Amino acid sequence: MELKSEFDNKFSLVLDGKLVNEGFARSMVAAFCVPLNPSVSEINDIKTAVSEAVTNCIVHGYAGTTGNIDIFVGIRKNVIYIKIRDYGVGIADIEKAKQPFFTTRSREERSGMGFTLMESFMDTMNVYNNLDGGVTVELSKEIRQ
Helix, strand or coil: CCCHHHCCEEEEEEEECCHHHHHHHHHHHHHHHHHHCCCHHHHHHHHHHHHHHHHHHHHHHCCCCCCEEEEEEEEECCEEEEEEEECCCCCCCHHHHCCCCCCCCHHHCCCCCHHHHHHHHCCEEEEEECCCCCEEEEEEEECCC
């Protein structure tokens, strides 16, 4: 993702990794996009992708514990950039985890579609393990005005 100083507007948010905060994160990011005049479909795509990324942090990254989730959102022209990071356990095999229906939590009725949904609703998606632990998901979407 590009340097934070290169954006027309930006915000950062740190949340406790609790499921109760997923809706707040989704709403904050959607509200920040409003000045770009997105369509209802574009807002729904962004909200769904953010929801999936934050839920992954909570369910998989922290797996029964609680830690911080860092969210950065930047706007440049008509493109929104979103970076969501946890400090949890990381992902053993990212390429495998990105495959549709792959889940490590099938007993909890997880569908394994989180990364697939993020990738289909956004223009770009990058996922990587952080050197100091956890995972970062970077998303972007052009708002067609």
